[in-house]
Amino acid sequence: MCELLGMNANTPTDVVFSFTGFSTRADEHKDGFGIAFFEGCGVRLMVDAQSARTSPVAEMVRRYPIKSDNIVAHIRKATQGRVALENTHPFVRELWGRYWVFAHNGDLKGYAPRLHGAFRPVGDTDSERAFCWLMQELAKAHASVPSIPELSATLRELAAVPAAHGTFNFMLSNGQALWAHCSTHLHHVVRKHPFARASLHDEDVTVDFADVTSPTDRVAVVVTQPLTRDEVWTPFAPGELRAFVDGAPIAA
Amino acid sequence: MCELLGMNANTPTDVVFSFTGFSTRADEHKDGFGIAFFEGCGVRLMVDAQSARTSPVAEMVRRYPIKSDNIVAHIRKATQGRVALENTHPFVRELWGRYWVFAHNGDLKGYAPRLHGAFRPVGDTDSERAFCWLMQELAKAHASVPSIPELSATLRELAAVPAAHGTFNFMLSNGQALWAHCSTHLHHVVRKHPFARASLHDEDVTVDFADVTSPTDRVAVVVTQPLTRDEVWTPFAPGELRAFVDGAPIAA
Numbered sequence: 001m002c003e004l005l006g007m008n009a010n011t012p013t014d015v016v017f018s019f020t021g022f023s024t025r026a027d028e029h030k031d032g033f034g035i036a037f038f039e040g041c042g043v044r045l046m047v048d049a050q051s052a053r054t055s056p057v058a059e060m061v062r063r064y065p066i067k068s069d070n071i072v073a074h075i076r077k078a079t080q081g082r083v084a085l086e087n088t089h090p091f092v093r094e095l096w097g098r099y100w101v102f103a104h105n106g107d108l109k110g111y112a113p114r115l116h117g118a119f120r121p122v123g124d125t126d127s128e129r130a131f132c133w134l135m136q137e138l139a140k141a142h143a144s145v146p147s148i149p150e151l152s153a154t155l156r157e158l159a160a161v162p163a164a165h166g167t168f169n170f171m172l173s174n175g176q177a178l179w180a181h182c183s184t185h186l187h188h189v190v191r192k193h194p195f196a197r198a199s200l201h202d203e204d205v206t207v208d209f210a211d212v213t214s215p216t217d218r219v220a221v222v223v224t225q226p227l228t229r230d231e232v233w234t235p236f237a238p239g240e241l242r243a244f245v246d247g248a249p250i251a252a
Numbered sequence: 253m254c255e256l257l258g259m260n261a262n263t264p265t266d267v268v269f270s271f272t273g274f275s276t277r278a279d280e281h282k283d284g285f286g287i288a289f290f291e292g293c294g295v296r297l298m299v300d301a302q303s304a305r306t307s308p309v310a311e312m313v314r315r316y317p318i319k320s321d322n323i324v325a326h327i328r329k330a331t332q333g334r335v336a337l338e339n340t341h342p343f344v345r346e347l348w349g350r351y352w353v354f355a356h357n358g359d360l361k362g363y364a365p366r367l368h369g370a371f372r373p374v375g376d377t378d379s380e381r382a383f384c385w386l387m388q389e390l391a392k393a394h395a396s397v398p399s400i401p402e403l404s405a406t407l408r409e410l411a412a413v414p415a416a417h418g419t420f421n422f423m424l425s426n427g428q429a430l431w432a433h434c435s436t437h438l439h440h441v442v443r444k445h446p447f448a449r450a451s452l453h454d455e456d457v458t459v460d461f462a463d464v465t466s467p468t469d470r471v472a473v474v475v476t477q478p479l480t481r482d483e484v485w486t487p488f489a490p491g492e493l494r495a496f497v498d499g500a501p502i503a504a
Contacts, residue, residue, distance in 0.1 A: 056315060057312070122293050
């Protein structure tokens with residue numbers, strides 16, 4: 001099952017999600033889904049606490065190709081927190097005049113960080129608590145948006161703290177880059193020109209990317225489990241954090 | 253033209269927006285629209301920088317009756333800031349573990365507040381600057397979510413500051429109440445049982461409320477210009493701020 005999906009491209013790219021598997025299985029994934037699309041520094045959040053099988057929001061996402069250069073998507077199986085809109089990933093906060101989008105796969109046991117800063121959870125999930133703590137600590141570590149390598153270094157240190165409480169696979173984007181942290185399972189692939197319209201899919205979700213027409217177009221896709229069999233997906237190591245910029249991973 | 257619309261109900265109420273006028277006039281309101289629906293303390297934001305005439309988001313809003321108890325809607329005519337997603341109202345921030353939604357009608361000239369707190373604009377509108385300043389000053393005035401009358405008293409003092417720079421009609425909600433501030437034009441009506449399914453409309457927008465079936469159901473609607481002719485709309489006085497709770501204005 002694809003629980004987390006991130007996309008980072010070097011040019012705004014049409015991406016269409018279809019929640020294929022949901023049409024045949026009523027009992028699964030009834031805990032909602034969410035997709036955040038960056039359009040420049042603006043962010044469009046499509047979330048629903050109801051199943052993607054019946055959600056009109058999922059229906060719109062399927063019909064409406066949104067041009068985006070950074071995407072974070074999440075299909076929720078509730079482990080902590082009630083099934084409610086405020087508990088549906090991705091979560092969004094503003095820091096340093098940028099929106100930050102966060103989605104988490106996993107379960108943090110007994111995780112109650114001290115939140116004394118400007119970021120408080122609205123819902124009652126371990127995931128939103130971890131996001132608020134990361135934002136609080138980033139705000140303390142830097143005075144304004146740092147360079148991507150600097151931010152990666154800070155995030156790498158910080159991520160280890162919640163990860164000590166359980167599984168902490170997460171994706172984070174501010175519209176400039178995509179950061180992905182792996183506790184257990186995460187894979188990425190880079191797709192470059194020439195590739196024709198391609199479907200990535202598992203039993204639950206199909207993702208269509210527009211034709212990559214320019215020789216310079218490049219898209220990195222990060223997922224919990226590989227979505228295609230004919231491509232080489234690079235696994236993350238446990239504890240690894242990678243940043244993706246302009247459609248490719250950058251050196252640590 | 254209806255530029256701002258707020259709704260506050262004492263029970264989650266089905267509300268369907270149709271952007272009727274847009275289908276016949278291509279040249280107007282091409283600067284986007286946005287609607288924020290609170291569902292409990294969660295918030296669903298439907299925004300588009302493109303015209304409601306062609307927007308698939310507007311199409312979905314028309315088809316999908318969302319049950320909400322607090323709504324803030326905005327139709328944008330750009331006065332300051334580029335036409336872009338990050339400049340599209342309503343804006344959302346988190347404070348004290350609550351989401352806050354803000355939409356503004358008007359134009360603030362030479363307004364550059366000192367933003368030294370945890371709230372920075374992502375886009376480049378006067379409206380988002382004013383919202384960030386209000387959030388910053390609220391955070392300084394109270395340690396956690398205050399009572400609604402206390403918050404109204406603080407907002408009343410604060411609103412006068414940006415209002416000195418121009419027209420500052422705004423709506424603000426945290427899902428518990430709706431605050432509306434009038435510089436020039438704002439009106440409200442309270443709809444109670446018994447009323448059948450009712451359409452509120454002007455040349456641009458139609459709002460359908462579900463049947464109010466229970467004798468205790470009550471909905472307050474606040475708009476820039478009255479949407480019906482057969483009801484008594486109470487105008488705001490210039491400089492007036494009102495809070496609406498459980499579908500009715502509360503005493504100042």
